[in-house]
Amino acid sequence: MxxxxxxxxxxxxxxxxxxxxxxxxxxxxxxxxxxxxxxxxxxxxxxxxxxxxxxxxxxxxxxxxxxxxxxxxxxxxxxxxxxxxxxxxxxxxxxxxxxxxxxxxxxxxxxxxxxxxxxxxxxxxxxxxxxxxxxxxxxxxxxxxxxxxxxxxxxxxxxxxxxxxxxxxxxxxxxxxxxxxxxxxxxxxxxxxxxxxxxxxxxxxxxxxxxxxxxxxxxxxxxxxxxxxxxxxxxxxxxxxxxxSAESMRDALETVPDGVYEGEEQIDCDGVDDSVDYRVRVRITKVGRDIEVDLGGTSPQARTSINASVLDTKTAVGMALKLLLDPATPFTSGTYRPIDIVLPPGTVASAVPPDGAVFLFWEGSGPVLLAIFRALADALGERAVAGDFGSLSIHNANGLLPDGTPWVTTAQCGGEHGPWGATRHGDADNYSVPYLANNLDPATEAIESDVPVVVLRKEYVADTGGAGTHRGGAAVMKDTLWLAPAEHWSSPLHTKSSSGFGVHGGRSGAAGATWLFDKESFDVAGNADLLGIDDSVYASSTPVAGVLDPETHVRDLDNGRYFYFASTPRWCTEPGAIFRYLTNGGGGWGDPRRRDPEAVRRDVRDGYVTVEGAASHYGVVVTGDPESDPEGVRVDHEATSRLRAGSMS
Structure with missing residues (x-):
């Protein structure tokens, strides 16, 4: 017993x-x-x-x-x-x-x-x-x-x-x-x-x-x-x-106001077509030192392998509450004693065989965690945690070396690492793994020694982290150049909207996307510079996933159209092809207009925020050129006071 x-x-x-x-x-x-x-x-x-x-x-x-x-x-x-x-x-x-x-x-x-x-x-x-x-x-x-x-x-x-x-x-x-x-x-x-x-x-x-x-x-x-x-x-x-663990979780739950809270998170579509999107819905009932998490409103199981199993979802529920309420004590099976989970079979979060295929299980269970974060955001107030970059946008490639040796990549060359959301404690990390994971980032040298690829770029993109008193993590852009013929499976599953939602008055981060550049559209060998990051480069690309302008292929959540990630189920490339992954940005915490202007100046200096973004998102007027003279960037405090006074009136 x-x-x-x-x-x-x-x-x-x-x-x-x-x-x-x-x-x-x-x-x-x-x-x-x-x-x-x-x-x-x-x-x-x-x-x-x-x-x-x-x-x-x-x-x-x-x-x-x-x-x-x-x-x-x-x-x-x-x-x-x-x-x-x-x-x-x-x-x-x-x-x-x-x-x-x-x-x-x-x-x-x-x-x-x-x-x-x-x-x-x-x-x-x-x-x-x-x-x-x-x-x-x-x-x-x-x-x-x-x-x-x-x-x-x-x-x-x-x-x-x-x-x-x-x-x-x-x-x-x-x-x-x-x-x-x-x-x-x-x-x-x-x-x-x-x-x-x-x-x-x-x-x-x-x-x-x-x-x-x-x-x-x-x-x-x-x-x-x-x-x-x-x-x-x-x-x-x-x-x-x-x-x-059980006592600690009960104590933590007692700090949450009793009530009923609801939240929802999305998955863009499955691998059959883009006619069906999937919703993870949670209804949380908190009474005293106990809590019930009901996922009865979640979409039916997907037609391809983006589903999670019951145990994956149980993990997501436990980790969500642990991260939000009780992060300092050990995680054990006792953590679940005060938690009841209502989960009908046959949903995208509780798939059943044989048709409810499970492989990219984190794409089905990760939204469970984010839906709980959303549901409890108002109840937690300043203790709320903003959303992270959500989907791993995992990349899987394989082929043969010239001597016939087979090679394969696993979770190295896509959007597997990215930003977290901000908290009351400070700005978010820019480069980590989703909240449900806790692993290492493969070294570039290790990737390039094992497979015929060159990691050309891993860098942060300005104005993509959710604005806030504390800033969300910046989206990560990764470019990989493939040196040998290869076949690829690309799975960005959360690009229709941002997973990096803001909390406590913070703004959401930007939504990501994925593109493919073949050798004809950009030949690294024939260029002195890397593939650029300005908007003009995308017109020659082949969109893989994201909400993009149909002509320019630039991200455009307001007026663009969704490019379906499995429109080409398997991408076959010749040497010289480049995949570009851009993750979602992390959500911000708190009113952006209350961010310390000096922190905004540092963000501009370090490339997390542009001069224009400092004014429009934070109400901070920054002078100088961060590209040519980053240490010369300054805050115009008088102009900032006027701008913030006007925006807050």
Whole structure:
């Protein structure tokens, strides 16, 4: 039976005897063990990160680790790594589903259990969940797990990243719960199943071996802890961490005014055509120290693989409330105790097989988080958080080198990194990952060493961050030059409007777009400069996605038309082609006219805001030329006072 503390009792108010009775040891010992559990997951991740072979693990940190308790306690997840939130949020339920289906009584020391089915474990088929049971004195007492992205798991698209796949049979190999290792020995049939279906086996095999060894490390560290402190203290530490998270979330919810709040976020379309847009709608009911998040008004599941599973959406709900209300305490399965989620099956946020294909799951679950941010913005007031750049606009390319060696990119050359929204604490970061992720940005040198591409540009674009007392992050422009023939799948799924909405009086950031320039429209070899950024360059481009002027192909949300991202499902290019991705801008926080003029001057100097934008968005008159003399830029305080007085009257 799952142990749950009496919610009316405060953990800090327990006397030593009551604490020891509940958690099997004194406070100091339980605290030491609780922190050691965190050390275990980080140690496993460090081992994988520094020994991984495939670029998606080595350069993106596309994995996560957890420690969970035994079946009789309900598989409580007490510790998660400092890595992908979209992973560890699904791993508690994914582990439970996998072990229960396989049978906990069928597990033995030295086993490694795997599953990658999105509907059982969340995320997508490339993200294999590796689970190692931990035994002590022949008793199953814990689990260590790693979910790690495998470079390829078969399917119709190499590496898998595409919004155009229509069912589970196209997304890739599905592994039901099964053993990969038994008694420390590889299970040949499982390895054969994977490598008979997956591309790039030469990279997958050493990665799988590395994962296996790091799970063995995690198991050893846990067994050592049990032998030193005793099993009751170890199990108590797991319960304690979960109880702390539950109490902390309840306390945080109590600070939100009781009421009913609604929010909505969009996905442009799916990979069939642009006739259907998708809406994620949340209705939040907050009473006391409990909250219900109802997604009953969300659009039906998409016709292609942009859907999220139930577990992905559960993760998004938990992370949204954690980021908004309770960011300082550990995320565990206890976080969800005061949260009820109402989610009917068959929506874009709760797809069901076989037609509700799941691959770009973050495009279905990310809007859940943003819809919650929108819904609670007014209730939170100055504590509200503005929207980020939303869609990863992920780019997936592959081809052959001259010697016949296959290559593939995964989430390196699109709009995968971009700005956050501003908060009461200050301006937003300009270059990060969406709120639901937490990974690395691959180094340019690593990208160019692995695939035939040159990263020509990664820079911020002026006047794209939402204006505010605190400015939203600036949109990121990335240009990539392809040196070899290649086929590409491009998936910008949030360009019809800005995902970077402003809060507390802040303005929204700009909407992004994607373009393709072939060698005939711009030949890098024949030009002394890079592809320009002025509006005139876009007329010769082929629009990939965005709301653009039909003639000039410049962004125009007011009068432009939408260019559908999958109008060409697969882009085939010759050497010399350039893809340009422009992310959405982050939202601003607070009234822009209350921004410190000196901060606006610095923004102009640093290229985040133009001289014209300073006047029109912030009411600040800036003199000087930021291009030729950035340190000579000054604020005309008298003219600024007049401008702000006129605009605020």
């Amino acid at each position: 799952t142990h749950e503390a009496n919610v009316s009792e405060r953990l800090r108010d327990l006397d030593e005897a009551a604490f020891a009775a509940r958690y099997g040891a004194d406070r100091f010992t339980v605290s030491v063990l609780a922190n050691r559990l965190q050390y275990v997951v980080e140690h496993m991740c460090s081992g994988l990160l520094t020994n991984a072979f495939s670029l998606i693990l080595r350069d993106w940190y596309d994995f996560a680790a957890t420690v969970s308790g035994p079946p009789e306690s309900g598989y409580p997840m007490s510790s998660v790594s400092n890595s992908l939130a979209v992973f560890f949020g699904t791993m508690a339920d994914g582990l439970r589903n996998t072990v229960e289906e396989f049978g906990p009584g069928e597990l033995a020391p030295g086993d490694l259990l795997i599953c990658n089915d999105p509907y059982r474990t969340g995320t997508h088929v490339n993200d294999v969940l590796f689970i190692r049971p931990v035994f002590h004195d022949d008793r199953l007492v814990s689990f260590v797990s790693l979910r790690a992205h495998q470079l390829d798991m078969g399917g119709v698209v190499p590496a898998g990243f595409s919004a155009t796949k229509r069912d589970v049979y196209e997304t890739g190999l599905v592994l039901a719960p099964q053993l990969l290792y038994h008694n420390e020995k590889p299970v040949r049939s499982t390895f054969n199943l994977i490598f008979d279906n997956a591309r790039f086996g030469a990279l997958l095999l050493p990665d799988i071996k590395t994962i296996h060894q790091n799970l063995r490390l995690g198991e050893r560290l846990i067994v050592e802890s049990i032998e030193r402190y005793g099993l009751p203290a170890f199990l108590g530490a797991i319960r304690y961490r979960c109880d702390v």
